[in-house]
Amino acid sequence: MTAAAAARQILTRLHEVMASRMHAQGKLDGVVDIIGESLDSEVCSIYLLRESMLELFATRGLNKSAVHVTRMAIGEGLTGTIAENVETLNLAEAKAHPDFLYRPETGEDKFHSFAGVPIVYRQRAVGVLSVQHVEPRRYEDIEIEALQTTAMVLSELIANAELVDEEEARSLAEGLTGTQNLNGLTLVKGLASGLAVYHQPRVQIEQVMADDIEAERDRVYRAFDKMRDQIDNLSNQAEFRVGGEHEEVLETYKMFAYDEGWSRRINEAIDSGLTAEAAIERVQQHTRMRMREIDDPLLADRMHDLEDLSNRLLRIVAGQLGTAASQGLRRDTILIARNLGPAELLEYDRRRLKGVILEEGSLTAHVVIVARAMGVPVLGRAAGLRGIIRDGDEILLDADRATATVRPNVQIAEAFDARFAKSRERQAAYAELRDVEPFTLCGTRIQVMMNAGLRDDMSSLAQSGADGVGLFRTEFQFLVSATLPQRERQTRLYRDVLDAAGEKPVVFRTVDIGGDKAVPYLASVEAENEENPAMGWRALRLALERGGLLKAQARSLLEAAGGRTLYVMFPMVSEPWEFDAAKAVFEDQLAFMRSKKKLIPETIHYGAMLEVPALAEVLDILAPNLSFLSVGTNDLTQFLFAADRANPKLAQRYDWLSPSILRFLRRVSQSLDGMDVDLGVCGEMGGRRLEALALLAIGFRRLSITPAAVGPIKELVSQIDLSELTPVMNEWLGDPSVNIRQELSKWAADRSIETD
Numbered sequence: 001m002t003a004a005a006a007a008r009q010i011l012t013r014l015h016e017v018m019a020s021r022m023h024a025q026g027k028l029d030g031v032v033d034i035i036g037e038s039l040d041s042e043v044c045s046i047y048l049l050r051e052s053m054l055e056l057f058a059t060r061g062l063n064k065s066a067v068h069v070t071r072m073a074i075g076e077g078l079t080g081t082i083a084e085n086v087e088t089l090n091l092a093e094a095k096a097h098p099d100f101l102y103r104p105e106t107g108e109d110k111f112h113s114f115a116g117v118p119i120v121y122r123q124r125a126v127g128v129l130s131v132q133h134v135e136p137r138r139y140e141d142i143e144i145e146a147l148q149t150t151a152m153v154l155s156e157l158i159a160n161a162e163l164v165d166e167e168e169a170r171s172l173a174e175g176l177t178g179t180q181n182l183n184g185l186t187l188v189k190g191l192a193s194g195l196a197v198y199h200q201p202r203v204q205i206e207q208v209m210a211d212d213i214e215a216e217r218d219r220v221y222r223a224f225d226k227m228r229d230q231i232d233n234l235s236n237q238a239e240f241r242v243g244g245e246h247e248e249v250l251e252t253y254k255m256f257a258y259d260e261g262w263s264r265r266i267n268e269a270i271d272s273g274l275t276a277e278a279a280i281e282r283v284q285q286h287t288r289m290r291m292r293e294i295d296d297p298l299l300a301d302r303m304h305d306l307e308d309l310s311n312r313l314l315r316i317v318a319g320q321l322g323t324a325a326s327q328g329l330r331r332d333t334i335l336i337a338r339n340l341g342p343a344e345l346l347e348y349d350r351r352r353l354k355g356v357i358l359e360e361g362s363l364t365a366h367v368v369i370v371a372r373a374m375g376v377p378v379l380g381r382a383a384g385l386r387g388i389i390r391d392g393d394e395i396l397l398d399a400d401r402a403t404a405t406v407r408p409n410v411q412i413a414e415a416f417d418a419r420f421a422k423s424r425e426r427q428a429a430y431a432e433l434r435d436v437e438p439f440t441l442c443g444t445r446i447q448v449m450m451n452a453g454l455r456d457d458m459s460s461l462a463q464s465g466a467d468g469v470g471l472f473r474t475e476f477q478f479l480v481s482a483t484l485p486q487r488e489r490q491t492r493l494y495r496d497v498l499d500a501a502g503e504k505p506v507v508f509r510t511v512d513i514g515g516d517k518a519v520p521y522l523a524s525v526e527a528e529n530e531e532n533p534a535m536g537w538r539a540l541r542l543a544l545e546r547g548g549l550l551k552a553q554a555r556s557l558l559e560a561a562g563g564r565t566l567y568v569m570f571p572m573v574s575e576p577w578e579f580d581a582a583k584a585v586f587e588d589q590l591a592f593m594r595s596k597k598k599l600i601p602e603t604i605h606y607g608a609m610l611e612v613p614a615l616a617e618v619l620d621i622l623a624p625n626l627s628f629l630s631v632g633t634n635d636l637t638q639f640l641f642a643a644d645r646a647n648p649k650l651a652q653r654y655d656w657l658s659p660s661i662l663r664f665l666r667r668v669s670q671s672l673d674g675m676d677v678d679l680g681v682c683g684e685m686g687g688r689r690l691e692a693l694a695l696l697a698i699g700f701r702r703l704s705i706t707p708a709a710v711g712p713i714k715e716l717v718s719q720i721d722l723s724e725l726t727p728v729m730n731e732w733l734g735d736p737s738v739n740i741r742q743e744l745s746k747w748a749a750d751r752s753i754e755t756d
Helices: 003-019 024-038 077-085 141-160 166-174 213-235 246-259 260-271 276-293 297-318 342-346 365-374 410-432 455-464 475-479 485-503 539-545 549-560 575-595 613-625 635-640 648-653 659-671 689-697 707-717 722-734 740-750
Strands: 043-050 052-062 071-073 089-091 113-121 122-131 178-183 185-188 192-196 335-337 355-357 378-380 394-398 403-406 447-452 469-473 508-509 565-570 603-610 628-632 678-682 702-705
Touching: 003 024, 003 141, 024 043, 024 052, 024 122, 043 077, 052 077, 071 077, 077 089, 077 113, 113 141, 122 141, 141 276, 141 565, 185 365, 185 603, 192 355, 192 378, 192 410, 192 740, 213 246, 213 260, 213 276, 213 297, 213 575, 246 297, 276 297, 355 394, 365 378, 394 410, 410 707, 447 455, 447 678, 447 707, 455 707, 469 485, 469 678, 469 702, 475 485, 485 508, 485 549, 539 549, 539 575, 549 565, 549 575, 565 575, 565 628, 575 603, 575 613, 603 613, 613 635, 613 659, 628 635, 628 659, 635 659, 659 722, 689 707, 689 722, 689 740, 702 707, 722 740
Parallel strands: 192 335, 335 355, 355 378, 447 469, 447 702, 469 508, 508 565, 565 603, 603 628, 628 678, 678 702
Antiparallel strands: 043 052, 043 122, 052 071, 089 113, 113 122, 178 403, 185 378, 192 394, 394 403
């Protein structure tokens, strides 16, 4: 029997139970028997939400005496966790899960495996359907899909039998009052205020089981055609035909819209007896479960794109096409969504769209690349938005601090407005420094440069008044592409960047992918199994092994810089031979271009990033071949401290003003004294005012930072006297008992120098 036939058989039996004249309890008892038998599972149970507690309503396999007796709070035990997170669990050993809770009255102690899915009604989890088995095993995909389908059917039964207290649900929704704070992850920095608008109302599936399978299939085919036309029309808009990373993102997004595998899975769900809406939802549920199991952030982001398209397809097939974008924004808006695809974000009126808050999202998401280009602040990883925010609530978004305030009181709103106004005043003051060269009080010229990675970032060069681009991250183009970017496309990007920079220098860092920035088209078994990806097969190590990759990039950079000065920087150099090998690739391509009488750069400056501490021990060997050295403070610090910078438990150990870091950096600076090597920092450390003071005090004269930090750092430079600060810093570094952060803050405050 095929999977579709097996599913159809389950649905047919469920339909018979649902159509019978039995009372609701009898129907629930029949459902658990059908699922238990069909999945050959000793236990099948249904929990429903009553009086804000999950109550065991029906079971096959657990003690019958526990029915209407066993109750759990939302978030309590495995069942409560499923309801709280509205997610599927599939466990070979239930007791190994941290949220496992044993209820002795059920007699479940002999069962090992556990799988459960939420029963969703009007966007809320109102119950849980679960199965258990004596033998430890994960349930197969087809079994999980059967549970998800049954949960859809149960939502109909629950609605018709009034098993859900709608008055309670309504009061819970209306009870969203008072000021609440949200915490999340900063995806795009910025401040914004506006009224909450949900990106899309969830399509309520009224009918799960199909009356005519072929009619449902025809509805899906027509919906697919309409959705693809929408995506094609969007990609043909004028603003997307001029190049840029957002165009490449949209192409990847478009690729999913035409994915035959996705449409095939929906068709298979229809074959099992589901309506078009229910089939799309079931495939979408399976996608969400997959997303939670994917560690690779890039692949997870692409699954988010597929989720976005599923929502679009569901709205089309249900005839509910109205989204906040199509209806038009009539006020300053903070957009609320579980997640967003890049195409959907671009549909909004940019005059009204002030900010975005996502329940999910990540720094590498395609929508973040587009939002950054639009200048829209984004807060991600803000959980439980539906339970906190109502449509129309006032929201103050502070993406700089990774927070948002919902329904602020008068005092909070006034404080935010004052900060917003002060921010605008400061931006105006920084704008006045745009054309001012940053000199210290003692007359030392400091180079203040900016970091970039997108073609659209280059507009910030003139706006900020930066001396140039001290770090252009070339890997962004690789991360948003479905395949390895062709040499011609790379050349076009690099040439556009150089054109935008004019006479100002641009330091191109060769591609830094692999490790935690994996791309599927360069995947390897070794890389997938890495326990410490940040210290593994990545950056220059990967590029030297994949010689064609670095060769193509070298050729692209050399061609783009024809007749100009080219600055090339190699990432994650550990030993001099790696730098020499990378430089040789460029020199070979240069010789080839000369032989073909092609236009070549007038001058090439080669540099390296110091991220691996070992490189500091061989700088005397490497320095004669270097034009410049840039310290990558983010990676360097986590390597020195053996502290993963993404681990919140280690945040306090990741201190840039610890004596160990500053002594190390001072030693690097001193080792290059008298050598013709330009030393700088590129990383977050240089963009923080207090940390920048320390860097300048120990000998660094070039800082490459985010564009937003250029103005504040230029102002800082004009307020300090290095002849006074450097001796004091040397004294502090000589006394291990000194709290340098505290002492430096006091030093700055005594001189009316503002720090972060």
